[in-house]
Amino acid sequence: MIPFQYTRASDVADAIKQIAADPSAKFIAGGTNLLDLIKYDVATPTRLIDISRLPLGNVEETANGGVLIGALVPNTDLAYHPLIEARYPLLSRSILAGASQQLRNMASTGGNLVQRTRCFYFYDATTPCNKREPGSGCSAIDGINRINAILGTSQSCIATHPSDMCVALAVLEAIVHVTGPAGARTIALADFHRLPDNTPQIDTNLEPDEIITAIELPAKGFSTNYSYLKIRDRLSYAFALVSVAAALELDGDTIKEARVALGGVAHKPWRSPAAEVVLRGQRADASTFANAADILLRGARGFGHNDFKIGLARRAIVRTLSQAARGTPQSISDKKIR
Amino acid sequence: MTHSGTTKPKGPIAAAPEKIPITLIVNGAEAKLSVAPWTTLLDALRDYLDLTGTKKGCDHGQCGACTVLVDGRRINSCLTLAVMKEGAEVTTVEGLARNGELHPLQQAFIDHDAFQCGYCTSGQICSAAGLIAEGKAKTADEIRELMSGNICRCGAYPNIVAAIQQAMGRS
Ligand SMILES: Cc1cc2nc3c(=O)[nH]c(=O)nc-3n(C[C@H](O)[C@H](O)[C@H](O)COP(=O)(O)OP(=O)(O)OC[C@H]3O[C@@H](n4cnc5c(N)ncnc54)[C@H](O)[C@@H]3O)c2cc1C
Ligand code: SF4
Ligand code: FES
Ligand code: FES
Numbered sequence: 383m384i385p386f387q388y389t390r391a392s393d394v395a396d397a398i399k400q401i402a403a404d405p406s407a408k409f410i411a412g413g414t415n416l417l418d419l420i421k422y423d424v425a426t427p428t429r430l431i432d433i434s435r436l437p438l439g440n441v442e443e444t445a446n447g448g449v450l451i452g453a454l455v456p457n458t459d460l461a462y463h464p465l466i467e468a469r470y471p472l473l474s475r476s477i478l479a480g481a482s483q484q485l486r487n488m489a490s491t492g493g494n495l496v497q498r499t500r501c502f503y504f505y506d507a508t509t510p511c512n513k514r515e516p517g518s519g520c521s522a523i524d525g526i527n528r529i530n531a532i533l534g535t536s537q538s539c540i541a542t543h544p545s546d547m548c549v550a551l552a553v554l555e556a557i558v559h560v561t562g563p564a565g566a567r568t569i570a571l572a573d574f575h576r577l578p579d580n581t582p583q584i585d586t587n588l589e590p591d592e593i594i595t596a597i598e599l600p601a602k603g604f605s606t607n608y609s610y611l612k613i614r615d616r617l618s619y620a621f622a623l624v625s626v627a628a629a630l631e632l633d634g635d636t637i638k639e640a641r642v643a644l645g646g647v648a649h650k651p652w653r654s655p656a657a658e659v660v661l662r663g664q665r666a667d668a669s670t671f672a673n674a675a676d677i678l679l680r681g682a683r684g685f686g687h688n689d690f691k692i693g694l695a696r697r698a699i700v701r702t703l704s705q706a707a708r709g710t711p712q713s714i715s716d717k718k719i720r
Numbered sequence: 721m722t723h724s725g726t727t728k729p730k731g732p733i734a735a736a737p738e739k740i741p742i743t744l745i746v747n748g749a750e751a752k753l754s755v756a757p758w759t760t761l762l763d764a765l766r767d768y769l770d771l772t773g774t775k776k777g778c779d780h781g782q783c784g785a786c787t788v789l790v791d792g793r794r795i796n797s798c799l800t801l802a803v804m805k806e807g808a809e810v811t812t813v814e815g816l817a818r819n820g821e822l823h824p825l826q827q828a829f830i831d832h833d834a835f836q837c838g839y840c841t842s843g844q845i846c847s848a849a850g851l852i853a854e855g856k857a858k859t860a861d862e863i864r865e866l867m868s869g870n871i872c873r874c875g876a877y878p879n880i881v882a883a884i885q886q887a888m889g890r891s
Pocket of ligand 2: 499500501503504510512513520521523530538539541582
């Protein structure tokens, strides 16, 4: 690894002061993404500011019926938290579908959001990559792009955001609480991650000198009709080729409220308001779900190796919505998709 | 400029990497060491404390060979810095046996021949110790899912699951 300095932040204000004073410094929380990138010479911070001991480790109920999750709550603790298991099981399932138990024990809630949007070339410092080195070109567009994006791509980058947790957070319309030198503000999850456009080197709308302090979940948890389905090359411990988070509110057979987000297909968790509109008020059946899938995938474009993702995503959307409607969410340990 | 093999340079030529003193409780005993900030917990265990039972497979969180328990939870020691773990209790495969008697998991891995080359084994055993402490896995499917962070290139998986089931029955 490259040499770097190490300091600990004593509180949130100190963390902001330290990062604002040193543009080449980075926060480290669980370290599972940042140290991986440093070892590949993709991230080259001169100083790591350890925020892992800051008191941001609580999960508490909010006055308006929601839940506030501290940025340092480990992924495992969040997934198994009684409040989350009972009221936001979609979030639990999505977290447990990601990485491994060892990594989830280390990974923090905030770090999961800020982990880099990436592709194999991003990790290989010997290849051109606009995300790693702006202006150098994109090796994936005409290269091996089986894992890359089909939606929201640009000529400069077709990488995907790898988080499972964020796909559920998109459906739950989570709110990210951040603090920086200019004070505290909130960012809706939908506005947190960015599309690549001409600046693929910038993954999120978090300023470099801002720290995430918490993630807020609104009261609506969709704990009856939900499912998270993750399709990948191995049955576990692999990133999604396509994943779908679906949440429904039903009145008998009729859909009152619907939310769907896709993972593994874009630079950010992918939602389409129009697709959710066509679900509302309709019968919860396969043809309704197929209509929504068509709208969600409108404009989808493959780059050769990843063409299969379009058809796979269409079937996965229909299947996940069916699971949600039946109230039989995808099991994490039984790998059969029913 | 003349050269003399006996004259020491007056000042440092380049700034020496600054080492940071830390204390870890490793397998129940206090260990004081001085490490560069970029030393991973894995390298600190193997290179500074000579605890080579913990293996380096991928060095990137992808295989689980480096799994140890930190404050009772299983983690990948290759993706954490030693300095971040100041004051933590670390248990490696060397710390599992009690009073000269193998840990039930170690015995179960022998009973079930749950390895071939053995390179993944210390990580598998530490991971399984973490799994049992978590108490989330009951069925074979659940064991497989929650042990998926430990790759076995020799493919000893069926025997690993059987060994863990035996140890779970005992504890
Ligand atoms: C082998 C492997 C497999 C994986 N598989 C999956 C998978 O299948 N699904 C999935 O979803 N994820 C997967 N992951 C990714 C994993 O979930 C992330 O690495 C993890 O969530 C990052 O959290 P962290 O706390 O370790 O972040 P760190 O590595 O500590 O930080 C990551 C980034 O976030 C910044 N940061 C951290 N906390 C804050 C904060 N509070 N405020 C502002 N910035 C902050 C850091 O500066 C850094 O830039 C995998 C990782 C590995 C190594
Ligand atoms: S897709 Fe993005 S991350 Fe991958 S090579 Fe192209 S620019 Fe880099
Ligand atoms: S060496 Fe740490 S996971 Fe492979
Ligand atoms: S026994 Fe050889 S890798 Fe598992």
